[in-house]
Amino acid sequence: MIAGPCSAETQDQMLTIAHQVKQSGVEIFRAGVWKPRTRPNTFEGVGEEGLGWLNEVKRETGMLTATEIATSGHAELALKHDIDVLWIGARSTVSPFVVQEIADAIRGTDKIVLVKNPVSPDLALWTGAFERLQQANVVNLGAIHRGFTTYGSSVYRNQPNWPLALDFKNQLPEIPLICDPSHIAGVRDFVAPLAKEALELGYHGLMIETHHTPDSAWSDAKQQITPETLSALMTELVDLYQSVDHTCPNKALQKLRYKVDIFDQQLINTLALRMKTTNDIGMLKKQHGIEILKANRWEEVIHRMLALAKENGLPESFIENTFNMIHEESLKQQLSLHN
Ligand code: PEP
Numbered sequence: 427m428i429a430g431p432c433s434a435e436t437q438d439q440m441l442t443i444a445h446q447v448k449q450s451g452v453e454i455f456r457a458g459v460w461k462p463r464t465r466p467n468t469f470e471g472v473g474e475e476g477l478g479w480l481n482e483v484k485r486e487t488g489m490l491t492a493t494e495i496a497t498s499g500h501a502e503l504a505l506k507h508d509i510d511v512l513w514i515g516a517r518s519t520v521s522p523f524v525v526q527e528i529a530d531a532i533r534g535t536d537k538i539v540l541v542k543n544p545v546s547p548d549l550a551l552w553t554g555a556f557e558r559l560q561q562a563n564v565v566n567l568g569a570i571h572r573g574f575t576t577y578g579s580s581v582y583r584n585q586p587n588w589p590l591a592l593d594f595k596n597q598l599p600e601i602p603l604i605c606d607p608s609h610i611a612g613v614r615d616f617v618a619p620l621a622k623e624a625l626e627l628g629y630h631g632l633m634i635e636t637h638h639t640p641d642s643a644w645s646d647a648k649q650q651i652t653p654e655t656l657s658a659l660m661t662e663l664v665d666l667y668q669s670v671d672h673t674c675p676n677k678a679l680q681k682l683r684y685k686v687d688i689f690d691q692q693l694i695n696t697l698a699l700r701m702k703t704t705n706d707i708g709m710l711k712k713q714h715g716i717e718i719l720k721a722n723r724w725e726e727v728i729h730r731m732l733a734l735a736k737e738n739g740l741p742e743s744f745i746e747n748t749f750n751m752i753h754e755e756s757l758k759q760q761l762s763l764h765n
């Protein structure tokens with residue numbers, strides 16, 4: 427279990443959280459000192475000074491320390507300050523240049539190096555980062571699954587895409603796989619259920635953002651949980667671990683169900699976008715007094731869809747019925763704009 431705040435803020439903050447999470451059995455303390463922020467003019471981390479605070483945490487609690495490195499400069503400083511665990515963040519894993527620069531800077535290190543999945547759902551980019559590190563003789567490696575960016579609204583801040591992470595596990599079974607439910611969730615209520623899901627899927631560990639006053643955290647305030655919540659969650663996880671059948675023959679079934687869930691969600695997202703677009707068309711028709719139903723246009727669409735159905739081995743009647751239903755609803759919504 428890796429826990430600690432998203433960002434190192436002050437030495438007091440770090441020591442307060444560290445002493446509390448240590449009591450629940452956390453072995454590795456995390457805190458970002460260089461923060462990759464999506465937007466400028468937000469808190470970008472305390473920098474090198476925070477590495478000294480991590481060492482103070484280690485001295486007082488005996489926990490290992492972990493921080494994110496995103497440049498060769500960060501890597502050199504983290505090694506100089508003898509930080510135990512270095513992680514490459516999701517926004518760095520997407521860039522082969524950045525990963526190579528880091529691999530070169532830490533060549534031959536025996537530190538633990540964890541690689542977060544890239545923000546985009548690209549398995550090769552993730553496994554490629556491991557190849558670069560292995561070629562630089564970095565051997566103590568682990569992977570962190572923190573979810574994938576999607577455009578548009580979604581319950582999670584980052585889509586879990588469990589099948590991709592499980593494919594990673596199949597491709598590189600020798601690399602321990604850790605789940606970061608905090609960055610998948612984006613809000614604290616989803617952290618515990620995601621952590622349990624990961625445990626049931628056979629992950630090797632968890633990284634959970636923990637803060638003694640999460641609402642006033644300087645970054646990722648919504649998703650951090652308190653050390654008390656973490657402690658309760660760890661008790662539940664231990665119980666769950668003991669009750670999970672680790673040789674469950676249903677793993678394959680579970681994996682396929684996750685895949686289906688993702689497709690269903692994509693279908694809904696696409697339907698919503700389609701409906702929004704046909705409503706925009708409806709508005710234009712209304713403004714310019716154009717009639718709503720144009721039979722030719724719909725015949726053309728159906729014709730194209732039936733050809734595609736054939737190409738993809740889908741029954742034509744099923745596609746025809748489905749598209750007629752979608753069309754009917756679009757027309758209904760366009761008509762209601764006119765009334
Ligand atoms: C973090 O761990 O705080 C972080 C920035 O993570 P990610 O690279 O997964 O966004």
Ligand code: MN
Pocket residue numbers: 432433635645646
């Ligand atoms: Mn964070």
